[in-house]
Amino acid sequence: MTAAHTGFANALSDHLTLIGRCVRLTRRNTETLVMSIALPLLMMLLFVYVFGGAITTGTAYLDYVVPGIVLLCTGYGAASTAMAVTNDMTTGMIDRLRTLPVRGSAVLTGHVAASVVRNAASTTIVVSAAVALGFRPSATVVEWLLVAGLLLLYVLALSWLAAGLGVIAKSVESASALTFVMLFLPYLSSAFVPTHTMPAFLGSISEHQPITPVIETVRALLTGTPVGDNGLLAVLWCTGLLAASVAFATWLFRRRAAA
């Protein structure tokens, strides 16, 4: 076995070990887990049965709102990554891991991977619940795969962003405060109401923020309407955000760790 080979095998095993650790920690953190599934479910019921009757979108409101709920749910799930990272940074766990012969950023990768697993589970539950309520997407298998791929990209980008915010935060409470934008942005998009119903200036913010093309793409793929430019825009936004967030998080991590 060559040295490079061993290096790669070790790096892979380090990542798998740390991902396993984070998934185990997530699974046992019952409060966060229940919240990240219960909150989107409650939001869906709230929007469909309480607000839904008063909102006119041109289609059945359930069909309109499900993509928004799914994105709200992933935003929420990704945001808890920040708290998990801050917890490691502030409890001394990070010093222990960094004095091991392990690549430091593998710690962040572990949290991000756990976030993806957590979100895959909660998204599946939310979508199944929507189907139980009468959501009947017309998507083909290929369209479902495209939706899954785009959501994966979106979750990765948000989780890395949250990991970066988790590195900055000085306490778990402030980590939770820093991520509020992620939870708030979906409301200011086409997730719950069409943007043309908003006041002009809010409408144009909503039109041009990253979440709207993602939601529009998911909605179009699920309901069989044309995707148009939104598909490309969504992919560009997500990859751009992902690249920037990975760079931002690993840079902050090295800087904070070396101080």
Added chain:
Amino acid sequence: MIVEAEGLTKRYGATTVLDGVDLRVERGTVVALLGPNGAGKTTTVRILTTLTRPSAGTARVAGHDVVREPAKVRATISLTGQFAAVDEQQTGRENLVVIGRLMHLGPAAGRRAADLLDRFDLVDAADRRVKTYSGGMRRRLDLAMSLVSNPEVIFLDEPTTGLDPVSRSTVWDAVKDLVTSGTTVVLTTQYLEEADRLADHVALLHRGRVAVQGTTDEVKSRVGGHRLTLGFTAEPDAARAAELLSAQQVDGPLTLGLPSDGTAAHQHHVLDTLRAAGVPVATVGSHRPTLDDVFLAFTGGATR
């Protein structure tokens, strides 16, 4: 020398935390970095464990430069920080296995975990989540996690701060065990008693410098096994007594401290000397030396 530091300096902006720390640690010994909060103990440990880069100066651990070869240093050391770095939601065993895998022990990680659980008396609690552990159990697990890799040098940053007396003595026992197995230990502490119990050598840190370095016995004989504290009602009396006994001021001009052997004969001698000179004494107290006394003896100033 397994640890050699020369002129370690660390500045954060205009604040100088370390101002030229020199430290030499012989293989197989226990060295205590003793000092009050803010003396630079933790910063010294963070530099030696590659977590922080020094602003100036050099340090070598097990023959490797901490700045140029951090990976090689990390392969030979372990760090137990001020706060028990354990995952609350994992069991004791899982915590140990994660570290073992990260040390690339492979399937042996499980066996290593079982050995350490046994050695640190955690077998019964091995498969319980750490959040149910007491403070002392956490600290023991924390130490066990530091030993997974069989490190040559173990750094313990205030290993017993915040522990109750019973847990403190279990941690002390665990550290003594390490020493008999030949491991080098560098620990920081605010307690003279702790340094006394565990360390062969003591380095006194004061305002970012090593004020004094020596064997524990040397330090103790300088300070005295006991301290006498004399209280006076008037400053001229105190000044006169200081001259007669070559004692030093403690906590203001009306209190003096001096080394003692703790016997009644020595107290008599001191009081007789003062009475013969006509100096009235208000109070007399005898106690074991504190960190303040040590600093007084070596730096001529209190810790604050």
